[in-house]
Amino acid sequence: MRSIYELMEDAYGLAAIEAGIKQEIWLPKHDPDNPRVLAIRAYWRRLGLLESLPVVNIVAPVVTDLGREIIDLRDLIGYELSMLSLHRDDDLKTTGMAPPALYHQLRKGLGAYFDQYLTSLFATMGLVDMKAQVLELGAGEGALASLFLAVNADSKYVATDRFSTTTEHNVQIHELNFQTINWVEHLKQHNSEPFGLVILSEVLHCKDYPTNRQLLDDIFRLLPVGGQLLIMERYPTKHLAWRLALMSNGGPLQPGDVEGLAGLSGYTKIAWNSVGGSHYATLFQKPKPRITL
Numbered sequence: 001m002r003s004i005y006e007l008m009e010d011a012y013g014l015a016a017i018e019a020g021i022k023q024e025i026w027l028p029k030h031d032p033d034n035p036r037v038l039a040i041r042a043y044w045r046r047l048g049l050l051e052s053l054p055v056v057n058i059v060a061p062v063v064t065d066l067g068r069e070i071i072d073l074r075d076l077i078g079y080e081l082s083m084l085s086l087h088r089d090d091d092l093k094t095t096g097m098a099p100p101a102l103y104h105q106l107r108k109g110l111g112a113y114f115d116q117y118l119t120s121l122f123a124t125m126g127l128v129d130m131k132a133q134v135l136e137l138g139a140g141e142g143a144l145a146s147l148f149l150a151v152n153a154d155s156k157y158v159a160t161d162r163f164s165t166t167t168e169h170n171v172q173i174h175e176l177n178f179q180t181i182n183w184v185e186h187l188k189q190h191n192s193e194p195f196g197l198v199i200l201s202e203v204l205h206c207k208d209y210p211t212n213r214q215l216l217d218d219i220f221r222l223l224p225v226g227g228q229l230l231i232m233e234r235y236p237t238k239h240l241a242w243r244l245a246l247m248s249n250g251g252p253l254q255p256g257d258v259e260g261l262a263g264l265s266g267y268t269k270i271a272w273n274s275v276g277g278s279h280y281a282t283l284f285q286k287p288k289p290r291i292t293l
């Protein structure tokens with residue numbers, strides 16, 4: 001049976017990872033006898049993030065491959081740790097979103113996660129070498145846009161979010177709130193070419209059911225017949241429902257939930273795949289209208 005101390009290790013492990021990254025405990029700049037650094041290094045070794053290798057005459061701490069992956073995810077780790085204290089705040093008023101600075105950190109952290117674990121997404125879904133006009137809604141920091149353009153250089157990508165920014169990914173994010181009434185008509189008027197593909201990544205789980213129903217209906221109206229919709233979502237985890245109940249009226253979605261929602265709007269499923277172990281992607285199409293006699 002697991003004891004409370006075993007359960008607590010997960011939380012302390014995350015804290016040790018963050019402390020190690022902040023202090024760059026793998027660098028030789030530290031006093032070799034500093035007990036705090038030595039303790040964090042020991043923790044990192046137990047987590048498989050650091051190993052000791054002989055370098056010339058000394059034994060130096062060297063970051064493992066896993067350690068390097070984890071260090072690159074510093075923003076995601078910082079965000080999750082800040083969220084822990086938010087989860088402990090019983091008086092928290094529902095804000096509909098995390099504090100803006102934290103949210104920026106999340107979107108940046110997700111980008112690093114995508115770069116590491118989800119690079120095969122578009123190849124896996126057969127979305128490569130396309131010459132299409134693509135729209136992404138809720139594009140965050142443009143991480144997915146840059147992954148898409150890396151394998152679809154001839155496509156035109158319009159990345160939108162309720163916040164407009166120019167991101168580290170060199171992608172311009174245009175301001176578009178898909179909860180405003182006439183965004184579909186606005187886009188139709190301002191784009192002479194129809195969108196052949198619309199992308200939603202980690203958006204549906206942030207929103208409640210009626211909003212998602214409306215969003216998928218709106219995208220259906222925007223797409224031409226044969227146009228595609230790619231939805232990427234994260235598999236539910238133990239904490240996600242709690243997180244989303246705290247921040248919005250959304251909730252984690254299983255692949256079947258996404259298919260059910262899309263089916264109600266009239267889409268046909270054409271491909272499905274797991275990516276990176278943590279996410280799944282489903283590709284839908286707007287079918288030809290059925291002729292009823």
Ligand SMILES: C[S@@+](CC[C@H](N)C(=O)[O-])C[C@H]1O[C@@H](n2cnc3c(N)ncnc32)[C@H](O)[C@@H]1O
Binds near residue numbers: 140141176178179202
């Ligand atoms: C969890 S983040 C995912 C960001 C990005 N798609 C990714 O996968 O990294 C959800 C995104 O949806 C955006 N969003 C939420 N509500 C929106 C709305 N009504 N209109 C446009 N964007 C919205 C948020 O600003 C945020 O960037």
